[in-house]
Amino acid sequence: MPKPSAINHAMQKYGEYLTRHGLKSTVQREIIVNEFLRTKGHLSADELHSRLRVSHSSIGLATVYRTLKILAEAGLAHERRFKDGYSRYEYTGPDGMHHDHIVCVGCGQVEEFENKEIETLQRQEAEKRHFKMLDHKFEIYGICRQCQERGGE
């Protein structure tokens, strides 16, 4: 679970985004955003909705989708699409720092890593082409150690 200070920072950024875009703050959004921010990992809309169902059964899946979209536009969530057909969202901390992913195509587990050098190189590539870089996605697909040992087809 992220540090409280990080969550506060995020809530503030989220609030600013709402105001700046003439959007309203509602209880549902508050609940969704809170749960999202304090959940580690890659959440699909459906998973997030299930989590909320326990304590807030009346919140609709559509609202979860709509709120996740807002979070992504506000720069608080990164949308990732691995290979299971779902869009997954991930909160990546107050400094906008994000890690990359290494996905096992055998069992579906996702590990994360950060690599400063890669980060630097990609920034250079963007500059070389006069792109203002906004986001990036880096995923390695492979077979994890367990799946290799388990033997595969």
Place this chain on the structure above:
Amino acid sequence: MPKPSAINHAMQKYGEYLTRHGLKSTVQREIIVNEFLRTKGHLSADELHSRLRVSHSSIGLATVYRTLKILAEAGLAHERRFKDGYSRYEYTGPDGMHHDHIVCVGCGQVEEFENKEIETLQRQEAEKRHFKMLDHKFEIYGICRQCQERGGE
């Protein structure tokens, strides 16, 4: 258009894959694979199907999907999912070498780049985790020079 020698190599690899998996060679697949291999860029199933419609109007979209899946499994096509909701496939040459992408979120244009250093670093990351690396995906999202000049939010 790729060099003929590259296409031949690919056709051979494709044929081997069919045999090895008890699959059959058919005229439709032949046509689809040929068109795919000699088309540069990122093709969606629908785009490829449209191309074929001109000269081979009876080929069904489902067959295009099925054939693209085979090509991907045979290692001849890389599946990429940018942000328009389509799966796009790309033929990346006989050496399995693939480039990465830098996508403009303004106009949708996709530029390509290769970076040996990044390639090396990612391989190290995979090894460090005992992953047998199969594929990777690296995409940078940003705003291209023209879209920056054109201004816009």
Place this chain on the structure above:
DNA sequence: TTCGCTGCAAACCATTTGCACCCAT
């Protein structure tokens, strides 16, 4: 003669949208 392949249409299914009511501003 097998058994995979094809086109078609129907099915899938994650995501989006229309609508009538609700509520923050």
Place this chain on the structure above:
DNA sequence: ATGGGTGCAAATGGTTTGCAGCGAA
């Protein structure tokens, strides 16, 4: 009181699949 927000159900739309007939091996 505005006009955006919500839940629900229906619509969307890219992709997959069932099926009956076809064709490669």
